[in-house]
Amino acid sequence: MTASRTGALAPKDYKSDLHPIWCPGCGDFGVLSALYKALSMCGLDPEQTVIVSGIGCSSRLPGFVATYGFHGVHGRALPTATGVKMARPDLHVIAVGGDGDGYSIGGGHLPHCARRNPDITYLVMNNSTYGLTKGQVSPTSTLPLVSANAEIDPKRWRTTPYGMAEEPIDPIAQAIAWDVSFVARGFSYQPNQLANLIAAAIEHRGFALVDTFSPCPTFNQHQTDGFYKERTYALPDDYDPTDRARAFALACEADRFALGVIYRHDDKPSATDEQRWLREHLTGRGSLERLLARFAYDR
Ligand SMILES: Cc1ncc(C[n+]2csc(CCOP(=O)(O)OP(=O)(O)O)c2C)c(N)n1
Ligand code: SF4
Numbered sequence: 001m002t003a004s005r006t007g008a009l010a011p012k013d014y015k016s017d018l019h020p021i022w023c024p025g026c027g028d029f030g031v032l033s034a035l036y037k038a039l040s041m042c043g044l045d046p047e048q049t050v051i052v053s054g055i056g057c058s059s060r061l062p063g064f065v066a067t068y069g070f071h072g073v074h075g076r077a078l079p080t081a082t083g084v085k086m087a088r089p090d091l092h093v094i095a096v097g098g099d100g101d102g103y104s105i106g107g108g109h110l111p112h113c114a115r116r117n118p119d120i121t122y123l124v125m126n127n128s129t130y131g132l133t134k135g136q137v138s139p140t141s142t143l144p145l146v147s148a149n150a151e152i153d154p155k156r157w158r159t160t161p162y163g164m165a166e167e168p169i170d171p172i173a174q175a176i177a178w179d180v181s182f183v184a185r186g187f188s189y190q191p192n193q194l195a196n197l198i199a200a201a202i203e204h205r206g207f208a209l210v211d212t213f214s215p216c217p218t219f220n221q222h223q224t225d226g227f228y229k230e231r232t233y234a235l236p237d238d239y240d241p242t243d244r245a246r247a248f249a250l251a252c253e254a255d256r257f258a259l260g261v262i263y264r265h266d267d268k269p270s271a272t273d274e275q276r277w278l279r280e281h282l283t284g285r286g287s288l289e290r291l292l293a294r295f296a297y298d299r
Contacts, residue, residue: 008043011036016066027214027225028058028125030188035065035094035123037191038198042092049092052081054106056098057132058125058214075106082118082271089119089272092202099126100138103171107139113207114178119272121201121208124171125188127216128223135219136160139169143222153221171211173251176244176263181270182208183247183263187232188215189225193259200261206270213257228257235260242266 014036022028039049049067053059055074062069072080081095102110102124113122130136136159137143143157143164154161175183182204186194194212201208213228235258241247247263 009040009046011040014039014046014066016064018063020064021060022057023216023218025217026057026131027127027188027212027216028061030191031058031123031125031186031194031212031214032061032064034186034188034191034194034198035061037195038202039065039067041195041199042202044092044202048090049094050081050084050088052077052084052093052095054097054101055132056101056130057216058096058098058127059101059132061096061125075101075104076109077101078106078109078113078120078122081120081122082113082116085118085120085272086275089276093118093120094123094202095120096123097125098131098138099124099128099140099171100130103139103169107169110174110180111178114175114180116271117181117206117268119205119207119270121198121204121210123198123201124209124211125214126171126211127214127220128168129216129220131216131219134158135216137164137166140171141220141223142168156219156221170251171209172262173248175209175211176248176251179244179265179268180209180263181206181265181268182261184208184210184261185257185259186210186212187228187259188212189229190259193234197261204264204266205273206265206268231255232257232259234258235262 046067051062051065051067052070053062054072054077062071077095077097081093085093126140128140129138172185182201184197186197197210201210215225241261241264250258
């Protein structure tokens, strides 16, 4: 590894020896490059950093970063990452994955992670499809009900050739409703802005979600980079992310997607801090010994 001018590691120093095997044009390349930059901006020590994922194209990401990594079970990135952080609060823990992994099979973990508020960053590469399993619709797909539209190739949506009748979920609105303590949205075609968002999420104390539009050109012919370029806009400088009602209203905007830090609740106690307090408190009072003594018995 080489040191940058500031003495910190440069983005390229966080690259592993593995070259990404994503399709040409996959949005996940932009997310990976933004993550390298954010790790460098935050000056994270690779030996003190763990990246945890589930299963999916996006969940391959830990292999491409020269930190510790854990490629786990589909949908279980958050419980695994929480376990790592609670066992080793000194480490920086980043969970990554897709919208199927995070909002469908693993969706039940999100509200509880929000309640616990562990000090971890969660990066969701939202391509609105199941890329690795060849393009089924996902919980964030907005494929129209009837796919007569020539822009949508039915061969690419083999499991839903006539479109889809279900309403998509909105991960940003859900996260705000659950009081996730840092909620941001990025776009993989704006890697510099995304790097700033990821760096802010890493520096946030508590659970931070960065949902990123990360198009899948191979299987999602509907939510393409052009689709998001037309519909996204940057939040103005005077936007106040601590106003929860305003953030929720913003998340509910139809066909218009704000990019930036949409909501933050900085003074929400983090599970990491609570755990430290409990450990110190119990140890100080000798409660552990008293607890163990209750199990002693005379033969
Ligand atoms: C328990 C379990 N169920 C289903 C699968 C099959 N499977 C693997 S990846 C995946 C979906 C991946 O989609 P997403 O999380 O959106 O990630 P992407 O590939 O689009 O990045 C599924 C259903 C699995 N590996 N394990
Ligand atoms: S299938 Fe889609 S998500 Fe998977 S690597 Fe290819 S472009 Fe990326």
